Amino acid sequence: MPELPEVETIKRQLDKELVGKKIKLINVLRDKSFSGDMSDVLGRAIRRVSRRAKVVEVEFAKSESVVIIHLKMTGQLVYVDDKKRLVGGHPAIDWVGRLPSSHTRVIWEFDDGSKLYFNDMRVFGWMRVVKRDWYEEEKKRKAPDVIDKEFDFDYLKSVLKKSGRAVKLVLTDQEKIGGVGNIYANDALYLSKIYPGRKANSLTDIEIEHLRKAVVEVINKGIKYGGSSAADEKFVNTLGQKGRYQEHFLVYERSGKECSRDGGLIKKIRIGGRSAFYCPECQK
DNA sequence: TGATATGTTATCTT
DNA sequence: CAAGATAACATATC
Numbered sequence: 001m002p003e004l005p006e007v008e009t010i011k012r013q014l015d016k017e018l019v020g021k022k023i024k025l026i027n028v029l030r031d032k033s034f035s036g037d038m039s040d041v042l043g044r045a046i047r048r049v050s051r052r053a054k055v056v057e058v059e060f061a062k063s064e065s066v067v068i069i070h071l072k073m074t075g076q077l078v079y080v081d082d083k084k085r086l087v088g089g090h091p092a093i094d095w096v097g098r099l100p101s102s103h104t105r106v107i108w109e110f111d112d113g114s115k116l117y118f119n120d121m122r123v124f125g126w127m128r129v130v131k132r133d134w135y136e137e138e139k140k141r142k143a144p145d146v147i148d149k150e151f152d153f154d155y156l157k158s159v160l161k162k163s164g165r166a167v168k169l170v171l172t173d174q175e176k177i178g179g180v181g182n183i184y185a186n187d188a189l190y191l192s193k194i195y196p197g198r199k200a201n202s203l204t205d206i207e208i209e210h211l212r213k214a215v216v217e218v219i220n221k222g223i224k225y226g227g228s229s230a231a232d233e234k235f236v237n238t239l240g241q242k243g244r245y246q247e248h249f250l251v252y253e254r255s256g257k258e259c260s261r262d263g264g265l266i267k268k269i270r271i272g273g274r275s276a277f278y279c280p281e282c283q284k
Numbered sequence: 285t286g287a288t289a290t291g292t293t294a295t296c297t298t
Numbered sequence: 299c300a301a302g303a304t305a306a307c308a309t310a311t312c
Contacts, residue, residue: 002290002291003290003291054291070291070292071291072290072291072292073290073291073292074289074290074291122289124291124292125291172291174291174292181290181291182290182291183290228290252290274289274290274291275288275289275290
């Protein structure tokens, strides 16, 4: 579930809570979920939590290493101290249930007794300790984030013109554009009135600019509403800070419902093995 | 029981 | 070789 807005929401919460705390120990309950040499961050104080595309980055004082975290489809981070519980990620019972849960893969314990739980039902996500220098070089080779200045008309056009794939697949291709996943891709295409299956290289200049604006708009809206909690809302109560973007979905998970623009019935199709939602009346 | 699931990547197949 | 399509990862829910 987490796309850029969800990861940004998590990043902001964690940055507010974790800076200055020292990690006492890291308890790895599932080997696949953690890699790298943790001795380089144990006992070090957290300096900053940041984000690049869908990756959370944790920086430490007096350390050559950083910890990077990818939640993939079902990862969630839950921070708990005496008074509060902050969560971000996949909506699952862990948000409000007892911790650690059967999905808890890694636990960080801080010097003040607070804890950070990394839960991940499907175990696709990861936490990695990597060298800062190596990671900085890696990042230079990555595609720009969709909210970076670099993501302008010329950039998007050059990416789209090079591909004959469905435009929705290009939008969610992290090699080309950082941070957009299925939810926001569907909504951005709806906003710009473009059929998700259109060949990327068939878009006109005007459509490309509409699409670029729409992507930026839905991503910023997602951040504003604290991300989205998609389905499974029944699992969340007031203890879990669930996002509210799902209340603003334009087409995502709205198949069979009316398009708010012209009343057309929203259809669900499959593109590249993933679901795509669109209004057949206004998306061409 | 079978289909489906929000992300990424390895492995085919053109 | 490269672009594109598809399977795979591991688990839960409808």
